[in-house]
Amino acid sequence: MDDDLEIQRLKEERQKMEKDLAALTSLTFDTDLYSSNKFEGYEQSIAVNENDDNADPAENEIARKMASFTAPKQYFKEPLRSGEEDEMSGFKQPGKIIDREDDYRRRRLNRIISPERNDPFQDKTPGPEVRTYGDVMKEEALKRKEEEVRREIAKRKNEEEENKEKEKDVEKPKKRNRWDMSQDENAGGTKKSKAASDWDMPDSTPGIGRWDATPTPGRIGDATPSLSRKNRWDETPTPGRLNDSESTPAGGVTPGATPAGMAWDATPKLGGLATPTPKRQRSRWDETPATMGSATPGATPAAACTPGVTPFGAVDMATPTPNALMRSAMTPEQYNLLRWEKDIEERNRPLTDEELDSIFPEEGYKILEPPASYVPIRTPARKLLATPTPMGTPLYNIPEENRGQQFDVPKELPGGLPFMKPEDYQYFGSLLNEENEEELSPEEQKERKIMKLLLKVKNGTPPQRKTALRQLTDKARELGAGPLFNRILPLLMQPTLEDQERHLLVKVIDRVLYKLDELVRPYVHKILVVIEPLLIDEDYYARVEGREIISNLSKAAGLATMIAAMRPDIDNIDEYVRNTTARAFSVVASALGIPALLPFLKAVCQSKKSWQARHTGIKIVQQIAILIGCAVLPHLRSLVEIIEHGLNDENQKVRTITALSLAALAEAAAPYGIESFDSVLKPLWKGIRSHRGKVLAAFLKAIGFIIPLMDAIYASYYTKEVMVILIREFQSPDEEMKKIVLKVVKQCVSTEGVEAEYIRNDILPEFFRNFWVRRMALDRRNYKQLVETTVEIANKVxxxxxxxxxxxxxxxxxxxxxxxxxxxxxxxxxxxxxxxxxxxxxxxxxxxxxxxxxxxxxxxxxxxxxxxxxxxxxxxxxxxxxxxxxxxxxxxxxxxxxxxxxxxxxxxxxxxxxxxxxxxxxxxxxxxxxxxxxxLGEEYPEVLGSILGALKAIVNVIGMTKMTPPIKDLLPRLTPILKNRHEKVQENCIDLVGRIADRGAEFVPAREWMRICFELLEMLKAHKKGIRRATVNTFGYIAKAIGPQDVLATLLNNLKVQERQNRVCTTVAIAIVAETCSPFTVLPALMNEYRVPELNVQNGVLKSLSFLFEYIGEMGKDYIYAVTPLLEDALMDRDLVHRQTAASAVKHMTLGVAGLGCEDALVHLMNYVWPNIFETSPHVINAVMEAIEGMRVALGAAVVLNYCLQGLFHPARKVREVYWKIYNSLYIGAQDALVASYPVLEDEDINVFSRPELHMFV
Incomplete structure (x- = not known):
């Protein structure tokens, strides 16, 4: 209610303000004719919903409480996320990877793609310029040393600062103020050096305070200096504090002498010109440049008059120009400034050749010519700040327009290359230079070709991309590993890279790796630098891609090369590098086998040089367990032995990662392998009693995963012992600790040996008191873990x-x-x-x-x-x-x-x-x-979908006869709803219609069903497969209810549409109608439709036959001879799709009639299928091969082998390849059947090939 009142008040205020500002209220034209308020009688604003204004306030309150909008949350957050994006674009830009990365993941951009390294397996000795393993290790050691020095310096600085802070904290003697001094203090006690009191001093003009302007000759000379140094903050500001030329000099100062504060080269006062007028002492803090207008009007100052506050000719107001300096009278400061500049320039002038010859010896030095473009700066650095304006500045000229300039419209790339983004210019910019490729060197031509292909992969259309990918793959060895990776890898480090682009470039690397094989060895580290960040990407598919690349890389390069490439990164100073390296090593272990990596892991985990190496080695074990799961079981004992010493390591981080690794191993091995963990139980047990914080959390996690592996009696004992510590940690404020404690409680409670009574009495009270609080529901991970643990406890109690x-x-x-x-x-x-x-x-x-x-x-x-x-x-x-x-x-x-x-x-x-x-x-x-x-008249599609779902549930339960309203009234209301394009409405509506058609078709007249058939055709266009499937099934139900003729006519007409998805669904519907109403009702009309000379219709008929024979199975034996002529024609057609679809139909037919005595028709069809084996289109050849596989099942392997033998040893390689492909599939499918069918070979001396037992017949 408060909100409504506030809104109403603001609205009234706004209306009042608009009235006040209205033109007719401020001016009084014709107010006798018109009202003073021109908005009177008009609505000031339009309500979003007309009914809202009349709604009851209580209802408004409920509406505010309940969510009255239907859009998902992400759409409301989207405008907030978009930030500075162009709102007018209207299209959502593809997301860049860097936009969704946190600071940790962005550290990938800090890594440098290292130069290629020496391949230790090559034949020749590496040259001095090639980086070897030793060079890399030295570099890493140097970096580590540098980091240690930096840390030491930072540590000492911190210590110094702390010491200074401590010194400040020590009580200092109170600073005396002159007001605090008493005569007693001056008279008695310790005698200090007597200073003259300020009150005893003779009056003098105040001297220079330490906060005054920088002393210059013109500022000091006018004041009579005082003897003692006084602070200007102690002086009472009075009008007398002026530069008085008649002021009395202080004691000991000769009147008329040069003032003490004047500089050595100050210009003396020109006494004969004019008497200086008293003026306020200038301070740099309150100096405001005065304009010409502030001078006294009417006073015409002469050139030799007293220098005043406001300089003439706008000097001091802007950068001094020669004109201005010549026109205006200069103050002494300006005059001296010019003198000093001239003196400095004279001293700093460049030395001449003669002077240099006199300084340097004659031998051992050579005079170098300066570059032609070099223009030395003759003025000092301070003059660069001034705006140089010559005496006679020319007027402004409009520059001529350069029409050859490139603005936002990029140049069209030659050779049909795809569009280039602005960020791509630095990588592909050289492609814009229209050079004659014949004049380029072979290396440059190769580079140019690689760039073109990569640009097509990155920005091209799908056909361009496909062609470029194939070319890169086929010519990988010819193009060379170096040029390829030197172009691909920088693209992957591009900050503006998008997900799709990265996916395509990673695919290029994958394909190229397969071809290059051992040539990839010098570039292993370069590739790893780019691919390792994928292993910690938040996108699951990116992580899978990264693992696949590293796996293929390790198989191509070999274990030795992988270890040599990654060993320097194991103890890298950057934690990010160590983390990604550990994950990469786990992928190498899964690719090449854990046993191959065990000796290396053992050495790394026991490294004495650096704790980082031990930490990374143990992390590798953890990642191996996470990655390969239960496959660690054969190597479990070895892995535990390698890392067990880490539980007692002096470094806390090593102890933590060791416990986490043991937890990962136990989780992967569950429910086996407890004997492998015997050696670590004792240190873990000691650890949970002595550690706190993160280390304790890790130790608890390890014990929590080991306890379920134990026998019931031991599990019960260990649970009771560890529960004491867990209950204590229930109160921990640390979120991570809470998650681990919940996980451990869940593990312990689910163990067999733990009794329900113990849980009920000892765990539940504290568990509910500490965890079942509101705050736990706010964090999603805590929420999920708490629910899982509580469900596990409930299973027990x-x-x-x-x-x-x-x-x-x-x-x-x-x-x-x-x-x-x-x-x-x-x-x-x-x-x-x-x-x-x-x-x-x-x-x-x-x-x-x-x-x-x-x-x-x-x-x-x-x-x-x-x-x-x-x-x-x-x-x-x-x-x-x-x-x-x-x-x-x-x-x-x-x-x-x-x-x-x-x-x-x-x-x-x-x-x-x-x-x-x-x-x-x-x-x-x-x-x-x-x-x-x-x-059912609901306007919100989400709500309408739910209402239809509820009606469907009621119809399913209550039955057709008892349904209210009656089905005859319900179905006509559903027919118009079928036009709704919302997926939820479509799905629920078609399900409901299908249910009625299946169980209560007799309640609805046939005409209504035909009307529904026409509506169902539109639903075949739906994007969701479930909707299309339900639709074609409904056709079957309707055909069963009202007969196939009318439904079939509707479906056959639909075969003429252009949209492929619609036609395919129609063919499926025809097949379902045939299955439901028997094939003989459908086949005549279908075969007749094949005579229509239209490609889509004929393809649709063949597709229908394919689905029909798939669905009817053995029933096909009655119809095989009827459709054989049609299939003959299709298998001889010029159109590839015809032959492909016919081969697919033959496959389903042969599989259906296998063993039913239709071999003659099948052999006849085989003779039409076989010539298609040399087709190159992948879809056609797949269909043909599947048809031949069907023939193998129906006719037997021997018949197909006889077809195959004629080409196995053909002189042409391409012919042989096809025949051997068919033979290999025969061998896989029917190896035993082939034995009896091999041709008879004559015996040769001691080699006997005859098999008499196969010639025996009973």
Whole structure:
């Protein structure tokens, strides 16, 4: 209410302001004719929703509480994320990788692509310019040393600062103020050097204070200097503090003498010109440049007058120009400034050749010619700040327009290359130079070719990309590893790279690696620098790509090269490099086998030089366990032995990673391998009693994963021992510790040996007190872990104990907390049922879930719906007393103003219809059906979809005969809804129509079904496969209900449409109609349709035949001879697609009639299929090969082998390849059957090839 009042008040204020500012109120033209307010009688603003203004305030309050918008959250956040993006573009720009990366992942850009390294396996000795393993190790050692020195310097600086702070903190003697001095202090006590009191000094003009302007000759000479140094802040500002020429000199100062403060080269006062007028002493803090207008009007100053405050000719106002300096009278300061500049320039002038010859010896030096473009700066650096303006500045000329300039429109690339983005110019810019490629050297031509191909891959159209990728792959060895990687890898380090571009470039590397094989060795580290960051990318597919590349790289380069490339990074000073290297090593281990890497890991994990190397080695073991899972079991003992010493390492980080690695190994090995962990149990046990913080968390995690591997008796003992520490850590404020404690509790509780009574008494009270608090519901990871742990505890102690403790929280004020409670109850009840729940708890539960359901305001309604459904379904018939209340709530909410509320109510009906049937509440369901029927005019598609889903659920449960409203009234209302293009509406509507067509077709006239058939054709265009599948099934149901003729005519007409997806779905529908209504009702019309001389129709018929024979299976033997002539024609057609589809039909036909005595027709068709084996199109050759495979099954391997033998040893390689491909598939599919079919070979001396036993027949 407060918000409404505030809005109303602001609105009134705005209206008042508009009235005040209106033109007719400020001017009084014709006010006798017109009203003074020109807006009178007009609406000042238009309401977003007309009804909102008349709505009841209480309803407004509810609407504000309930979410009244239907768009998902991400669309509301999108404008906030877009920031500075151009709002007018209208298109969402593809996301750059760097935009979604955090600071840690961006550190990949700091890494340098190192030069190629020596390949130790090459034949020749490496030259001195090639970097070897030793050079790299020396560089890393130098970097490490440098980092240590920097750390030491920083540490000492910190210590110095701390010492200074301590010195400041020591009490200092109080600084005396002159007001604090008393005569007693001056007279008695320790005699200090007597200073003259300020009050005893003779009056003098104040001298220079330390905050005054920088002393210059013109500023000092006018004041009579005082003897003692005084602070200007101590002086009382009075008008007498002026430069008085008549001031009395202080004692000991000769009147008329040069003042003490004047500089050695100051110009003396010109006494004969004019008497200086008193002026205020200037300070650099309050000096404001005075303009000419501030001078006294009418006074014409002469050239030799007294220098005043405001200089003439605008000097001091702007950069002095020669004109200005000549026109105006100069103050002494300016005059001296010119003199000093001249003197400095004279002293700093460049030495002449003669002077240099006199300085340097004659031998050993050579005079170099300066470059032609070199123009020395003759003026000192300070003159660069001045704007040089010559005496006679020429006027401004409009420059001539250079029409050859390139602006935003990029030059069109030659040779049909794709568009180049601005950020691509630095990589592909040389392609814009239209050079004659014949004049370039072979290396330059190669580079240019690689650049063109990469640009096509990165920015080209799919066909361009496909061709370029194939060329890069085929010519990889010819182009060379060096030129290829030197072009590809910098592109992957580009800061503006997008996900799609990275995916394509990584694909290039993958293909090229396969071809280059061992040539890749010198570039292993370069590739790793670019690919390793993919291993920690947040995108799962990027991580998979990275693993695949490193796996292929390790197979191509070999283990020795991989170790040599990555060994220097193991103890790198940067933690990011060590992390990515550990992950890369785990991929190498999975690719080349753990045993190959074990000796290296052992050496690294026991490194004494640096803790970083030990840390990385142990992390490699952790990553291996995470990556390959249970495949670590054969090597488990070895891996544990390698890292066990890390539990007692002096470095805390090494101890932490060791415990985490043991946890990962135990998790991967579960439920086996406890004997491998025997050696680490004792140090772990000691560790959890002595450590705190992160180390303790890691140790607890390790024990938590090892305990489930133990036998029941040991698990029970260890659980009770560790639980003491876990319960203590329940109170830890650290989020990470909470997650680990919850995980360990879950692991321990799920172990066999732990009794329910122990959990109930010792764990539950503290667990609920510390973890079941509102704050845990706010962090998603905590939320998830807490729910999982509570469900695991419930599995041990039962439903009642858990639900009884949290059921009251369903009425908590915090919605995230209510949602967490509901999710827990849902999972517990779904797992264990509701048999333990007594009557009182049942009442509390129903009351709580009703309250939580009604009070939800967030978008995530599924948790509440699922919870409601799970509880109601598990209670079963016990929920009958509450159904009227639940249905009343649903009906009330179906009438709510908010679309979201209506949708939730409709969704809830579909969850509870089964229980309503169990409770024999058919009348109530019928009433709900009528209510939902009345809401079919709903305008929000999400809500309409939910209403249709609820109607479908009621129809399924109540049956067609008892359904209210009757089916004959319901179906005509659904027909127009089929036109709705919203996926949810389409899916639920077609499901409902299909259900009615299947079970209650007789309630609806045939004409209505035909009308629905025409609407269903449009639904074949749907994007979602589930909708298309439901549609083609519905055609089958309708055909069964009203006969196939009318439906088939509709479908055959649809084969003429252009859209391929529509035609394919139509062919499937025809096949389903044939299956439902027997093939003989469909085949004549289908074969007749093949005579239409239209490619799409003929292809559609063949496709229908293919699906038809697939669906009818053995029934096809009755129709095979009928369709053989049609298939003959199709297999001889010039159109590739015809032959492909016909081959597919032959495959399904042969597989259906195998062993049913139709071999003659199949051999006849085989003779038409076989000539197509030399086709190059991948789709056609696949279809043909599958048809031949079908023939192998139906005719036997021997028949196909006879076809095959004629080409196995053909002189042409391409012919042989095809025949051997067919033979290999025969060998795989029917190896035993081929033995009897091999040709008879004559014996040769001692080699006997004859097999007499195969010649015997019974």
């Amino acid at each position: 039962g439903v009642a104990d858990i639900v009884g403790r949290i059921v009251e929280d369903l009425k908590d004020e915090s919605e995230p907390y209510r949602r967490m409670v509901m999710e827990t109850i849902e999972k517990v009840v779904a797992n264990l049922g509701a048999s333990d729940i007594d009557a009182r708890l049942e009442e509390l539960l129903i009351d709580g879930i009703l309250y939580a359901f009604q009070e939800q305001t967030s978008d995530d309604a599924n948790v509440m719906l699922n919870g409601f459904g799970a509880v109601v379904n598990s209670l079963g018939q016990r929920v009958k007393p509450y159904l009227p209340q639940i249905c009343g709530t649903i009906k009330w909410r179906l009438n709510n103003k908010s679309a979201k509320v209506r949708q939730q109510a409709a969704d809830l009906i579909s969850r509870i219809t089964v229980v309503m049937k169990q409770c024999e509440e058919e009348q109530l369901m019928g009433h709900l059906g009528v209510v939902l029927y009345e809401y």
